[in-house]
Amino acid sequence: MIIIYHCYGGTHSSVMAASLHLELLPGDRKPAGKELLALPYFDRQSSADFGKIFYMGQDEKGHEIFIMGCKNAGYIVERALINFCKIKGINPDEIMIVDTVPCLNILMRVGGFISRSLHLETVGRLFLIPGCRIAFNKIVKVVNRVKNKKVSALTERNVNRIMS
Numbered sequence: 393m394i395i396i397y398h399c400y401g402g403t404h405s406s407v408m409a410a411s412l413h414l415e416l417l418p419g420d421r422k423p424a425g426k427e428l429l430a431l432p433y434f435d436r437q438s439s440a441d442f443g444k445i446f447y448m449g450q451d452e453k454g455h456e457i458f459i460m461g462c463k464n465a466g467y468i469v470e471r472a473l474i475n476f477c478k479i480k481g482i483n484p485d486e487i488m489i490v491d492t493v494p495c496l497n498i499l500m501r502v503g504g505f506i507s508r509s510l511h512l513e514t515v516g517r518l519f520l521i522p523g524c525r526i527a528f529n530k531i532v533k534v535v536n537r538v539k540n541k542k543v544s545a546l547t548e549r550n551v552n553r554i555m556s
Contacts, residue, residue, distance in 0.1 A: 393455040395488045395538060396445060398469065402461025403437035404504055404524060405492035405531060410448040410457045412535040419535070422528045425521040435507055435520065437461055443469065451539075466491050490538055495530040499523025 395413065399406040411417045411431045428434055433446055441461060448457045462469040470489050477487055500523035507516025 393453075393486050393488060394458065395455055395490065396458045396460055396473075397490050397492055398460040398462050398466055399492045399496070400461060400463055400501075401437055401504055401508055402441060402444075402446070402459050403433060403435055403508060404500055404520065405495045405527060406459040406461070407431055407434045407448075408524060408528070408531050409490065409492050409495075409535050409538075410459050412532060413457050413539065414449045414451055416449075419532050422525045425517070428521060428524055429517075433459060435504075435513065435517065437508065439509075466493060488538060490534065492531060492534060495527045495534060497523050497527050500527060 397406040397409040397413070408417065408428070408431070411434075412419055416431060417423050417427065432448065442463050443460070445458050445460045448459055450456055460469070470491070473487070473489060474484070477484060499519045503516045503518070503520025503523055505516070507513045507520055510516070
């Protein structure tokens, strides 16, 4: 199975989700700022990376885990990937695309904008790190549902439904 976690920039909530999935982050406690900053791709993507898919690793079941930033086009990107898979004859049950944008909070949005768009990483991270810690439990819930296959293959647009 291929699992793609995506968010606005592909640099915060999707990275956290993929890292939890791969057990690069513990799921039983909120990570420290240093742990978040040590994650691959965390707070490192730029606008040139929107739409690119980045490999994060392989989980214990052999599933390949990826991340992607879609800006506000997550739904369009999901549809394009689904359509491409159908055209290429790829089994839809082998791909899961998971939107982590609903896990975001205002601190993550403001911090991400300041850090990535304004290139003021130190200031942005003052908002971003606490925001990520606040969102952590929601992201854990999403990842647990994905790992337990309690979401439909190919796409799960309504992460709020996953978290309930």
